[in-house]
Structure formats: C-alpha cells, structure tokens
Amino acid sequence: MPEGQPEPVVLYVCTTCRAEGDGDGPRAGARLLASIEKALAETPVPGLRVEPVECLSVCKRPCTVAVAGADRWTYVYGDLDPEASAPTIIEGIRLYAGTADGLVPWRARPEAFRKGVIARIPPRASA
Amino acid sequence: MPEGQPEPVVLYVCTTCRAEGDGDGPRAGARLLASIEKALAETPVPGLRVEPVECLSVCKRPCTVAVAGADRWTYVYGDLDPEASAPTIIEGIRLYAGTADGLVPWRARPEAFRKGVIARIPPRASA
Numbered sequence: 001m002p003e004g005q006p007e008p009v010v011l012y013v014c015t016t017c018r019a020e021g022d023g024d025g026p027r028a029g030a031r032l033l034a035s036i037e038k039a040l041a042e043t044p045v046p047g048l049r050v051e052p053v054e055c056l057s058v059c060k061r062p063c064t065v066a067v068a069g070a071d072r073w074t075y076v077y078g079d080l081d082p083e084a085s086a087p088t089i090i091e092g093i094r095l096y097a098g099t100a101d102g103l104v105p106w107r108a109r110p111e112a113f114r115k116g117v118i119a120r121i122p123p124r125a126s127a
Numbered sequence: 128m129p130e131g132q133p134e135p136v137v138l139y140v141c142t143t144c145r146a147e148g149d150g151d152g153p154r155a156g157a158r159l160l161a162s163i164e165k166a167l168a169e170t171p172v173p174g175l176r177v178e179p180v181e182c183l184s185v186c187k188r189p190c191t192v193a194v195a196g197a198d199r200w201t202y203v204y205g206d207l208d209p210e211a212s213a214p215t216i217i218e219g220i221r222l223y224a225g226t227a228d229g230l231v232p233w234r235a236r237p238e239a240f241r242k243g244v245i246a247r248i249p250p251r252a253s254a
Contacts, residue, residue, distance in 0.1 A: 012249060051249070053249055056246055068248060074201065076248065118184070118245060119183055121195060
C-alpha cells in the first residue's frame with residue numbers, strides 16, 4: 001500500500017434484493033447498484049471498491065448493502081430506497097472511509113444508516 | 128499456519144443482548160456466552176476462537192452471534208435461545224469450519240441457523 005493511500009474499503013451491494021412492485025425489469029438491488037455507480041462516477045470516493053453480491057441474506061429488508069475494510073468493523077444496512085438512497089450511502093461510506101476502525105459516531109451517521117442498521121461485525125484480529 | 132491445521136474460525140457472541148424477562152442478573156447474551164463456553168469445554172471445535180462482543184447491532188432479535196473466518200463468508204444469526212441453543216450453534220460452527228468458503232448447504236444447516244439468519248457478508252478479496 002503506497003504511503004498516504006487510504007486503506008481500501010469495499011461496498012457490497014445486493015443485486016438480488018426485490019422491492020414491492022418489482023416487475024420484469026431490473027430488480028431493486030440492481031437499480032440501487034446502478035444509481036450508486038452513477039453517483040460515484042460523478043463524485044468518487046478514494047479507495048472505495050464497489051462489489052455486486054448475489055444475496056446478503058437480508059431479504060426481508062430490501063435494499064441491502066454492506067461495507068467492510070481492513071481492520072474496520074463491517075456494517076450491514078437495509079431498508080434502502082433503490083432510487084433515492086445513493087447519495088446517503090455514499091456520504092455514509094465517506095465518513096466510514098475516514099475512520100481507522102469503521103466506527104462513525106452515532107450522531108454523525110446519515111439517518112438511513114442509523115435506522116437501517118442490520119448488524120455489525122468486529123474486525124478480525126490477526127490470529 | 129502449520130500444515131494440516133484448520134484455518135481459525137471466530138465466533139462472536141453479543142454479550143449485551145437482552146431477552147424479555149432479563150432482570151438484574153447476567154443478560155441473555157452473557158448467559159449464552161457462558162453456555163457456549165461450557166459446551167465447548169466438553170466438546171471442543173478445533174481452530175475455533177470465541178470472542179465476546181459488546182453489541183452486534185441486532186438488538187431486536189436477541190440473542191445474536193456472528194461467525195467469520197479467513198477467506199470465508201461471514202454469517203450473523205439471531206433469535207437464539209440463551210439457555211438451549213449452544214449445542215445447535217456449535218453444530219453449525221462445526222459444519223462451517225469444515226468448509227473452505229463458509230458456505231454450508233442449506234439443508235445441512237441447523238434449523239435455528241436457517242430461520243435465524245440475519246445477514247451474510249462475502250469474504251474480502253485481497254486488494
């Protein structure tokens with residue numbers, strides 16, 4: 001890792017999430033992925049990698065994403081609107097990427113992250 | 128890692144989970160941790176490390192655990208009974224530890240893991 005480069009952060013986006021009213025077109029999860037990628041093309045987050053995933057097993061609270069990074073807590077979020085939530089997600093990720101351990105103070109988190117948190121998992125200590 | 132040794136697996140147990148009826152004594156999460164440690168003392172799982180955690184943010188579905196391992200999917204489970212579920216959890220972990228990627232076939236999973244899955248997160252690819 002070159003000095004001064006941020007540690008890479010991964011945003012997992014569930015592309016199989018369905019929302020009420022999903023028809024034959026792209027599922028809500030795929031639409032969320034597209035809107036995140038579009039927003040990131042306009043305002044990139046340094047060190048962020050976006051990874052589509054087939055099912056994060058949070059099927060009852062679509063749409064769903066997870067964010068992880070080396071030595072950071074992993075967070076899973078649900079109840080995300082496929083069309084409207086991309087800016088909020090990116091803002092939350094930007095705050096997350098700016099920490100060493102992934103712990104963003106509660107009050108600083110976007111409301112959608114405070115209400116939509118599904119779970120968090122500690123960083124895995126080196127064995 | 129010495130040859131032939133299994134990759135280490137970590138079981139995170141939320142010790143702050145409260146169950147209905149919890150009084151002034153140890154919380155349901157702490158009781159679950161104790162019952163898991165007792166069961167593992169009798170029948171150890173090779174390569175398993177148990178780590179107490181203060182809050183996995185699954186507060187609406189106590190008790191909660193997560194299981195993770197190098198190059199494996201991470202799983203989060205909830206709705207676990209603090210007194211009765213230790214043998215089931217250990218059986219599920221044993222199956223998980225026996226895989227390379229953490230993916231245990233659906234039908235092979237203990238029922239409590241099928242019904243109680245909260246989320247899963249992919250292994251983080253090396254950047």
